[in-house]
Amino acid sequence: MAVSNKVSPLAPKAGFPDLPPVAGVRLATAAAGVKYRGRDDVLLAELAEGSAIAGVFTRSSTRSAAVLDCQKKVGQPAIGKAAILVNSGNANAFTGKRGDETVERLTSSLARILEIPTQRVFTASTGVIGEPLAHERIVGKLADLVQGLSAGGFEPAARAIMTTDTFPKGACRQIELSGKTVTIAGIAKGSGMIAPNMATMLCYIFTDARIAQPVLQEMVERAAASSFNCITVDSDTSTSDTLVVGATGMADNAEIVDGTSEPGRLFQQALEETMLDLAHQVVRDGEGATKFIEVRVTGATSDSDAKLVAMSVANSPLVKTAMAGEDPNWGRIVMAVGKSGAKADRDRLAIWFGDIPVAANGWVSPDYSEDAGARYMKNQELVIAVDLGLGQSSARVWTCDLTHGYIEINADYRS
Amino acid sequence: MAVSNKVSPLAPKAGFPDLPPVAGVRLATAAAGVKYRGRDDVLLAELAEGSAIAGVFTRSSTRSAAVLDCQKKVGQPAIGKAAILVNSGNANAFTGKRGDETVERLTSSLARILEIPTQRVFTASTGVIGEPLAHERIVGKLADLVQGLSAGGFEPAARAIMTTDTFPKGACRQIELSGKTVTIAGIAKGSGMIAPNMATMLCYIFTDARIAQPVLQEMVERAAASSFNCITVDSDTSTSDTLVVGATGMADNAEIVDGTSEPGRLFQQALEETMLDLAHQVVRDGEGATKFIEVRVTGATSDSDAKLVAMSVANSPLVKTAMAGEDPNWGRIVMAVGKSGAKADRDRLAIWFGDIPVAANGWVSPDYSEDAGARYMKNQELVIAVDLGLGQSSARVWTCDLTHGYIEINADYRS
DSSP states (O other): OGGGGSOOTTSOTTOSOOOOOOTTEEEEEEOOOSSOSSSOOEEEEEEOTTOEEEEEEOOOTTOOHHHHHHHHHTTSOOOSOEEEEEEEEEOOOSOHHHHHHHHHHHHHHHHHHHTSOGGGEEEEEEEESSSOOOHHHHHTTHHHHHHTOEEOOHHHHHHHTOSSOSSOEEEEEEEEETTEEEEEEEEEEOOSSOOSSSSOSEEEEEEOOOBOHHHHHHHHHHHHHHTGGGEESSSOOOSOOEEEEEEOOTTOOOOBOOTTSHHHHHHHHHHHHHHHHHHHHHHHTSTTOOOEEEEEEEEESSHHHHHHHHHHHHHOHHHHHHHHTTOOOTHHHHHHHHHSOSOOOGGGOEEEETTEEEEETTEEOTTOOHHHHHHHHTSSEEEEEEEOSSOSEEEEEEEEOOOHHHHHHHHSSOO | OGGGGSOOTTSOTTOSOOOOOOTTEEEEEEOOOSSOSSSOOEEEEEEOTTOEEEEEEOOOTTOOHHHHHHHHHTTSOOOSOEEEEEEEEEOOOSOHHHHHHHHHHHHHHHHHHHTSOGGGEEEEEEEESSSOOOHHHHHTTHHHHHHTOEEOOHHHHHHHTOSSOSSOEEEEEEEEETTEEEEEEEEEEOOSSOOSSSSOSEEEEEEOOOBOHHHHHHHHHHHHHHTGGGEESSSOOOSOOEEEEEEOOTTOOOOBOOTTSHHHHHHHHHHHHHHHHHHHHHHHTSTTOOOEEEEEEEEESSHHHHHHHHHHHHHOHHHHHHHHTTOOOTHHHHHHHHHSOSOOOGGGOEEEETTEEEEETTEEOTTOOHHHHHHHHTSSEEEEEEEOSSOSEEEEEEEEOOOHHHHHHHHSSOO
């Protein structure tokens, strides 16, 4: 794990943001030695009685035991407190029936100590796939964890769930709803095996908003579609991706029962901003990343075509290595548009690097200079804009470059 | 282009194969200085009167001017000789109307010198995208090229069309048809921007077989489906991929007019073998490749699902970097199966490294040892086998590992 000591050049300059405690949420971390030594690797979050829990999960057909368990529980009646238990170092994925037993042991042990139904315990595991999880090490720490629960402490919580991440990820928004201050605070971890088509990696968001569970679930799905489902590091989709949002209701706002109401829309927007913030941090900590790249596609004939083109550009190894080499190789963007499967017309295609027009009408723009392109590529934050010139639909996705660092990390992450 | 001087560790030990001349086919190469200096960069092939020309091309929606031109011409009446003109160093792709004019200039100039209809001239260009092709340099060499035409010379021909390739690629089969020896000889170039969903990169195959054009076209499409469309280096699809097969008829065999006849099936098999041989060479010369990887999928519920899973494994950056690091990280194979979108059941999945059972029934095999896996990974040729345990369909695809070499080549190929 030597590589994970390097900090990404794209890490937030100001460090971990200052997250306020969320009423009704208590956190604790512990070092159970699941795999890592000398660091906390288990996170426990306890949410107040009646908290609404919503979530979206990986769409992998080989999803982990914990994901399958959580999917059954989301949307069940909110009886008693809720708890979230996460470990890093071992994904407990593709571990057969033993994997299911591990989840059962963890959830029932914690439920017993907290005196809550097991259906209120949501677990997740992240790390290596296919090795048995030494759950007894975690079970042995549960009493201490419960003992240590306290308000706040998001930074150690974010650190406890890290694997190859080089910095902890947190984000927060506060809004006024019916005269009450509502806080949304979240943490996430990346940073490889990141691709869309799911709620990606691990992300936990806590809010003290009072909101009906079905409304929250709908909001979370909508927000995931435009945030976590719009990022890609390496096009690989994890077996364990989990995004869970818990709402304690302790802010005492008038309960949100309709997502289209004024408070509903305010909350939706704040939730989306929090999730997008975290999603961008995951990309910035993409394995080996030295560039943060936004791909904007406009002029598509449908939303799905726009997303197809954007993801084709964002996932292209040739585009990503060009960015790593600071090479304004826009021909590779043309290639990626062409292979996407979306409707495109060579002679209507236009491309920009940031505000620099690069190509239009099927060829290089008359006043584009390679020097200007090369200068632009020196930036750490890049925008690639593609207009297909065919329709009104658009998409935005985010990715990072593909560097020697990615190869270093992944050619010997496990061994 | 310093990187291209390194020879792939997967290059054929015996060097370029000994390809016999093909009756009715004459070749010439020249140094036109399109981009490279001190090497031949143009290939001319002339095929005897009445030669049947078949071809398959990239499915990119931003395909090059030469590809669009060839697609119009394949299947047209075989009046007079045919000619193939290929340059390396510039792809003449995404060069707008000027690109179309370039193709027109090249084909009409060559047609005039050879006194054949322009519809019998097939061109291709490979290299950088989006820069104008200095076609006058090639036009200036046409008379010399025609003058220099001679039988044989496949190795210099294969070298003239190379870009980032580290070795020239050739293959040959000979069969007896109606008492006559029929030769099939081909050349190809890779080695990046290689992905399926097309006839990939550049490949030219020559045969002296007498065969009806529509039958040949059908055979080429079938053979491409199981060879070039089953390889992937980096999942990126070129704008210029071209596979053209020319049959001169000079072997004087009884004309093949039915692909399902005995000679038809013999020829189909030899053609497929030649194409698969070349396709494997392209993978072996995949940019930065140090491992040649066959992915076998069985037990799928449909052919398309089998291919989907195989390509998902073969294109996964995490699988490919694990192979590069000689890490038997089979969890990443589970991940790639899970994200493929194909029907899969975690608890029926089985995985092998070569003959070593790695996982079965949703978990690691009882007698699998990490040591055995690690030893296997030291091989240069690897087989990853996946059984989905659901149906009868299967697929085989070929790829290479993802190494620092790929990043080196692509982070500054152009600059």
